[in-house]
């Protein structure tokens with residue numbers, strides 16, 4: 001039997017990495033083996049991956065030596081950063097650079113870098129349409145990832161533009177909220193523009209499809225989404241799935257940014273970018289192409305059908 005090529009997966013116990021680990025494990029006759037990176041191989045999530053047959057290794061993207069060891073001998077890596085754990089673009093840049101340098105040191109033949117747009121290419125800092133944050137950014141958690149593309153540019157990299165997770169309606173505070181009169185509504189700053197979205201697990205499955213294509217997508221930017229729906233369409237899908245009315249409230253970015261939760265300004269600017277550059281943003285993430293990478297790609301309604309019991313209805 002030919003030796004399998006090892007794909008090292010950063011964030012293997014998290015949302016994006018989990019999908020890729022499961023896709024590799026679900027294809028035991030395929031060409032790839034999986035090495036799951038975690039800061040702690042003894043957590044229940046990490047142990048579960050080992051029980052499923054993944055090689056589980058300890059590494060932190062804040063620790064270059066641990067990353068170099070974890071990438072050594074691998075064929076490829078899935079690289080991702082965790083902005084919402086620290087809210088620091090500087091730390092995100094360092095984490096991306098650490099991964100790129102470790103990939104280079106290990107001589108990896110293919111890297112997928114989970115990135116997003118540097119929105120300053122569309123809205124320069126002196127453009128007042130979107131407020132500048134921290135003196136340097138328009139959408140900090142996008143701009144840092146886009147800026148970090150430079151670290152991966154010299155490597156055999158596929159730049160993967162991800163989309164808003166459906167899962168944010170479960171775990172990121174985006175789900176339907178109950179008004180005092182008991183009616184449910186979702187709030188998004190998208191006006192009547194479609195929002196590209198995807199199941200977090202489908203990101204990993206698309207990444208698996210990219211690896212399956214060999215060198216075809218090296219040096220290319222690939223955008224993915226599973227659905228592109230307006231706020232009204234999202235609310236209608238919720239109404240059907242939950243069998244009760246769910247309304248869509250358009251909350252303008254100017255209001256959203258004053259909501260006061262951590263990252264509200266960053267997210268308000270993100271939604272404004274997606275609203276105001278909507279044609280570009282949607283076209284960069286074609287659904288039909290995403291399905292060629294991942295035939296299991298779920299529409300929002302399909303995902304809701306499987307996950308509606310997990311939606312917290314506050």
Ligand SMILES: NC(=O)c1ccc[n+]([C@@H]2O[C@H](COP(=O)([O-])OP(=O)(O)OC[C@H]3O[C@@H](n4cnc5c(N)ncnc54)[C@H](OP(=O)(O)O)[C@@H]3O)[C@@H](O)[C@H]2O)c1
Nearest residue numbers: 011013014015016038039060061081082083162163164165
């Ligand atoms: N939410 C969205 O809609 C969305 C859309 C597009 C892009 N993104 C981006 O996705 C990124 C997050 O990816 P995700 O959702 O897959 O993350 P996640 O589900 O929060 O997973 C985080 C995982 O990363 C690991 N981790 C955290 N810090 C680490 C470190 N220093 N070194 C190594 N591993 C570490 C943790 O594993 P251990 O505890 O096992 O180490 C954890 O399981 C963010 O940068 C965000 O901006 C999010």
